[in-house]
Amino acid sequence: METTYSALISYVKDIQHLNQSSAAALLVLQDDRIVFEHYDGFHSNHDSKVVDVNSMFNVASARKSYLGLAIAYALYEGKIRHLDDLVSDYFDEYDVGTFRGTTIRHLVTHSHGLNQDETGLVFREFDAGEGWAYQGVNVEIVTNLFKRLYGYDFTHLLRERVFQPMGLSRTEWATRAAPSLVKVVDVPDEEASYKLYPFDDGMGSNLHTTAREFAAWGNLHLNNGRHRGVQIVPEEVIRLATSIQSPEYANSTFPTNGLFWYVQGVPKAWSELGEAVPTGSYQILGNTGPLLLVIPAYRAVVVRMYNKRYNYGGDRYLDYLREFSNLAAETLRPTDNPIP
Known part of the structure; x- marks a missing residue:
């Protein structure tokens, strides 16, 4: 069995070493059962606790997939009328000029064109729907939108409607240190912390x-x-969360998204997903290294975990993400399945 996944394990170990991550995990689930899992390293660069099945990683921006599901609920339940509703339909306090033409669709697909300066002032970088950029301001707006619509944080909905029915006892928005929490390494020679974001940021971090x-x-x-x-x-x-919801772009290199997920349609140069990944697959990533890849065509889920802030590769980090997804897809492709 390990021979089947040897190339994938080697790749995970190589990036772990190159990026100075103290912890790593790799798990493959196919046809509703775990077919392979691998754990390596320690909970931090100054911690002797060994990584195992109970180690809880800070998934960083991969939490957007959880927010995406909450927004899909809001659409399904009619709290949001349509993805193409203007943001200004829900927020009177936002500057009309800055937010002009910006829809919910733009926010959840990173095509909104907004950014935020150090003082919190929101400004426009490009017209809504005319470009693609990964910023944090849209997550703040969408999080606030959900709370305005439901009267409580999206984390409450997920705990009540999803986590509890599924029996997920080791998925939580932790607010205090615990032995099970893997710490995030920022500077390898400095003490790590399990906390990546402020607890009071209001965004389910x-x-x-x-x-x-x-x-x-x-x-x-x-x-x-x-x-x-x-x-x-x-x-x-x-379906709402994981199907392509992006507007039509004039630039063919821009990635396509569902509700924050990267979704594979025609392979794109700016996407995290490589060309070997089948159409209809989707992926979410965090800047501490956690990655969740779902390949419906192969009935497969691939999890990769690290604990080093910022993904390896600098300006070329997308190349390494595409390499990983291609390798995962090639490893899992049924032998009687044609290359997608």
Whole structure:
């Protein structure tokens, strides 16, 4: 079995070493069962606790997939009328000029064109729908939108409607240190912390989960909302979250997104997904290294975990992400399946 995944393990280990991550995990789930898992390293660069199945990693920006599901619920339940509703329809306090033409679709697909300066002032970098840029301001707006619509944080909805029915006991927005939490290495020679973001940022940050429960989250999507034969999440909610929702771009290099997920249509130069990854696959990534890849065509979920802030590769980090996804797809491709 390990021979099948040897190339994938070697790649994970190489990047772990190159990026000076103290911890790593790799898990492959296929046809609703774990077929391979690998754990390596320690909870931090100054910690002797060994990484294992109970180690909870800070998934950083991969938490956007959880927010995306909450927004899909809001669409499904009619709290949001349509993805093409203007942001100004829901927020009177936002500057009309800056937000002119910006829709919910633009926010969840990184095509909004907004950015934020050090004082918190929101400004426009390009016209909504005319470009693509990965910024944090859209997450703040969408998080606030959900709270305005429901009267509580999106984390509450997920705990009540998803985590509890699935029995996810090791997926939580941790607010205090615990032995199970893997710390985030920022500077390798300095002490690490399990906390990546402020607790009071109001955006559901510092989400921790194990490789197994991260895979279960991906498998819930793969199974269109079913978990162990039970419909936990409505199928339409999953479809909204994981199908391409991006506007039509004039620039053919821009990636395509669902509700924050990167979704494979025609392979794109700016995408995290390589050309060997089948159409309809989707992926989410955090800047501490956690990666969740769902390949419906192969009934597969791949989890990769690290704990080093910023993905390896500098300006070429997308090349390494595409290499990993290509290798994962090639490893999992059924022998009787044609190359996609």
